[in-house]
Amino acid sequence: MGRVAFSLEDLASETGLSAIAARFQLLRLGPKVVRVSPRQPFFLIVGPEHRGLGAPPVGGWLQDYFDWLGRPYYLALQSAASLYGANPQAVQVTQIMTDRALRPIRVGRTQLRFFVKRHLQHTPTRQPKGAVAPIRVSTPEATAYDLVRHAGSIGGMGRAAETLRPFASRLRRRELRRVLDAEHEVSVAQRLGFVLEAIGERDLAKVVLEWLPPRLVPVKLVPSGGEDASDLPVASRWQALNNSAELKV
Secondary structure, three states: OOOOEEEHHHHHHHHOOOHHHHHHHHHHOHHHEEEEEOOEEEEEEOOHHHOOOOOOOHHHOHHHHHHHHOOOEEEOHHHHHHHHOOOOOOOOOEEEEEOOOOOOEEEOOEEEEEEEOOOHHHOOEEOOOOOOOOOOEEOHHHHHHHHHHOHHHOOOHHHHHHHHHHHHHHOOHHHHHHHHHHHOOHHHHHHHHHHHHHOOOHHHHHHHHHHOOOOOOOEEOOOOOOOOHHHOOEEOOOOEEOOOOOOOO
16 A cells, blocks of 8 residues: 555454454564564564664655644654755764654664654744655754754754755745744844854855844844853854854854
8 A cells, every 4th residue: 555654443443353463563573673662662664674773764655644643743853954955974863853752762773862842833944855755844044043943952053054054055035034034033033144254155144134123132043142241243144153173253
């Protein structure tokens, strides 16, 4: 049927087996079937070509999994950036944005880490070309925004800039404005403008500057930094207090 993912309820319904009998049948299949999580009755079919990984590629079943959960999602951050030409180092997990906290998942050699964004239905997404199954991925512009917003969770603002730089040329001014309108977080936009200017994308930075209100509250470039704000250099255009040694404008 071309499916690699199913729930225990689906299996029982399709076969007429009871839930207990269906579980026993799955146990007999051994490594040909793997459970996504010990706490969830959702399973993946592991074809011979994927036995070494212990699970099929996440792109083939992520949509089915979130449909079963009944939650919105999209492939995000460095996982999305890698589809647009970035090759962030040491990223060993698939990064997914959803609307509530979920525990990390490890299935076979695949690791999934979840990030939370309220109202993520407003974030622009797309279906990547050549995907083997339906999957939602943040647009390049939304990916850039998320990288800055969640920089503290992916290795810092320097890492966010490093990831953004290789695909920044793919960002479109109109779509960037659309993301800023949808997210509407002034402090994140200040940081994004700073980062875009720091990596040499002045035209894109100008889009952010034109979107920002005329009066800005100073913000630290790295929100979690504990430095005394009075000792930090200020990028006046962005009212960004630069507490990152890796970026300058």
